[in-house]
Amino acid sequence: xxAFTDIVCPTPKGLYCPPGDFxxxxxxxxxRAVVTHGHSDHARAGHGSVLATKETxxxxxxxxxxxxxxxxxxxxxxxxxxxxxxxxxxxxxxHVLGSAQAVIEAHGRRIVVSGDYKRRPDPTCAPFEPxxxxxxxTEATFGLPVFRHPDDGKEVAKALHMLEVxxxxxxxxxxxxxxxxxxxxTLLRQGGYDAPVYIHGAMEKLCALYESLGVELGELRLTKDxxxxxxxxxxxxxxxxxLGDRWSRRLPEPVNAFxxxxxxxxxxxxxxxxxxxxxxxDHADWDELTATLLELSPQEVWVTHGREEPLVHWAGLxxxxxxxxxxxxxxxxxxxGPQGDNLKSAEDAAGEPA
Ligand SMILES: [Zn+2]
Ligand SMILES: [Zn+2]
Numbered sequence: 439x440x441a442f443t444d445i446v447c448p449t450p451k452g453l454y455c456p457p458g459d460f461x462x463x464x465x466x467x468x469x470r471a472v473v474t475h476g477h478s479d480h481a482r483a484g485h486g487s488v489l490a491t492k493e494t495x496x497x498x499x500x501x502x503x504x505x506x507x508x509x510x511x512x513x514x515x516x517x518x519x520x521x522x523x524x525x526x527x528x529x530x531x532x533h534v535l536g537s538a539q540a541v542i543e544a545h546g547r548r549i550v551v552s553g554d555y556k557r558r559p560d561p562t563c564a565p566f567e568p569x570x571x572x573x574x575x576t577e578a579t580f581g582l583p584v585f586r587h588p589d590d591g592k593e594v595a596k597a598l599h600m601l602e603v604x605x606x607x608x609x610x611x612x613x614x615x616x617x618x619x620x621x622x623x624t625l626l627r628q629g630g631y632d633a634p635v636y637i638h639g640a641m642e643k644l645c646a647l648y649e650s651l652g653v654e655l656g657e658l659r660l661t662k663d664x665x666x667x668x669x670x671x672x673x674x675x676x677x678x679x680x681l682g683d684r685w686s687r688r689l690p691e692p693v694n695a696f697x698x699x700x701x702x703x704x705x706x707x708x709x710x711x712x713x714x715x716x717x718x719x720d721h722a723d724w725d726e727l728t729a730t731l732l733e734l735s736p737q738e739v740w741v742t743h744g745r746e747e748p749l750v751h752w753a754g755l756x757x758x759x760x761x762x763x764x765x766x767x768x769x770x771x772x773x774x775g776p777q778g779d780n781l782k783s784a785e786d787a788a789g790e791p792a
Contacts, residue, residue, distance in 0.1 A: 440544075440545040444456060445457060445542060445547055446462070446542055449461075451466045452464040453551055453575070455521075455526075455544070457523035458521035458523065458526065458542070458544070460522075460526075462542075463479075466482070466767075467483075467484035469486040470489075471486075472490070473489070473490040473494055473498070474494075474531065474539065474540055474552075475490075475553055476494050476497030476535075476616055477617070478501070479768045480553060480768070483498070483501075484506070486509065487509035489519060490512070490528075490536070490538070491513060491536040491537075492514075494536040496651065497535070497536060497644070513526075513527070513538075514528075515528055524543065525542075525543040526541065528540060528541070529567045530566060531552060531554065532555055532556050532560060533721070534554075534563055534617030535562055535651060537553060539566075539569065540553070541571070547572045548573075549571060549572060549573040550575065550736075552575060553577070555722055555730075556721055556722045557730065558587070560720070561624045561628065562617070570736075571734065571736050574730075574739050575740045575742060575763070576731065576740070576742070576749070577722070578746050578749045579699070579743065580721050581724065581744050582748050583724050583748070584702065585699060586702070586724055587702070587719050587723040591625060591628065593697070593717055593718050594625040594628075594629050596714060597626070597695055600693050600695075601672070606670055607671075608672050608690050608692050609673050609692070609693045609695055610681060610689060610692035610695060611676070611696070611697055612678035612679075612681045612698075612712075613675055613677070613696075615644050615677055618697055618698075618718070619645065620648045620655060621718070622675060622697055623635050623656070623658070624653065627654075627655070632656065635673050635674075636658075636659050636669055636672055636673070636675070637658050637661065638660075638661055638677060638685070640676070640680070642660060661676075661688065666690050681710070681711070682694075682710075693713050693714055694711060694714065696716065697718040698717075699721055701715035701716060701718075702717050721744075727749060728749075728756075731756070731758060737759060738761070739760040739761075740761055740762075740763050741753070741761070741763060742762075742763040742764075742765045743765060743768035746762035746763070746764070750762050
């Protein structure tokens with residue numbers, strides 16, 4: 439019998455599948471990549487070929503240009519693909535539009551690379567589907583018991599309440615451009631907000647892409663085309679990096695809000711000058727992580743990016759065989775945090791002077 443690491447193993451470029459000779463979410467250019475979702479730390483340009491959902495391929499195309507790889511292979515959820523001596527299929531991860539778990543089968547074993555995932559409903563993407571497996575590779579971005587994400591509808595209601603209390607101001611919500619921004623807009627619509635949502639230029643392309651892939655966002659207007667007065671009492675969505683910069687001076691007395699799982703940490707909100715922290719995350723919280731491990735009860739759990747040790751400890755205490763992977767190259771939150779590509783995208787947002 440082959441060892442699990444003969445099927446998937448950690449390498450400096452990311453997780454590698456020897457029987458199929460491909461990498462999953464490689465952090466450097468490789469000959470053949472399977473990509474779980476479009477966040478920039480998982481989906482990089484320059485691979486010889488990429489297998490992903492059609493949504494993820496579209497997101498990569500929007501970010502890197504249509505020629506980001508010479509060979510694109512679109513996979514539907516559940517559709518099996520033979521690569522070398524391995525079989526690969528994708529199952530929804532509930533993280534962002536098109537996000538998938540990569541299910542890898544070889545030598546009679548099944549290993550699931552979950553990428554990033556969450557378990558709560560998200561109107562912008564297909565819900566996580568648990569797949570029974572021998573090895574489950576889990577993220578641990580919020581792998582500490584302190585991270586418990588509240589109901590997202592109630593968080594968004596706080597922003598809507600602010601608009602009522604301060605009709606002369608606007609609420610400026612910092613949200614990552616891929617996934618979070620579109621989820622926030624959809625949650626606002628579900629909360630009864632039907633006025634135009636004003637967006638920063640850095641959001642335009644991905645919002646348009648989401649709409650073209652069937653996610654309805656309602657009326658969006660670009661802040662650069664708006665006069666100050668019309669944005670009073672309205673919601674503006676912008677990349678987090680735009681919150682403190684000169685760009686925001688054009689807005690009517692913004693209430694600075696930030697939608698992130700990190701907003702659970704008050705000090706972090708205070709440091710960032712966030713008046714209205716919104717605890718909304720596209721990652722599983724502690725309860726979702728631990729419930730998923732118990733539900734799947736695989737032979738082994740491998741833990742990667744984020745807070746590996748506490749989750750490893752918890753899994754061990756709960757009778758699971760577990761190991762941390764210590765993979766490098768993945769960001770704290772989606773490659774879109776202050777160190778990620780959002781700074782760049784905020785700066786080079788077309789037509790958005792500082
Ligand atoms: Zn990630
Ligand atoms: Zn992600």
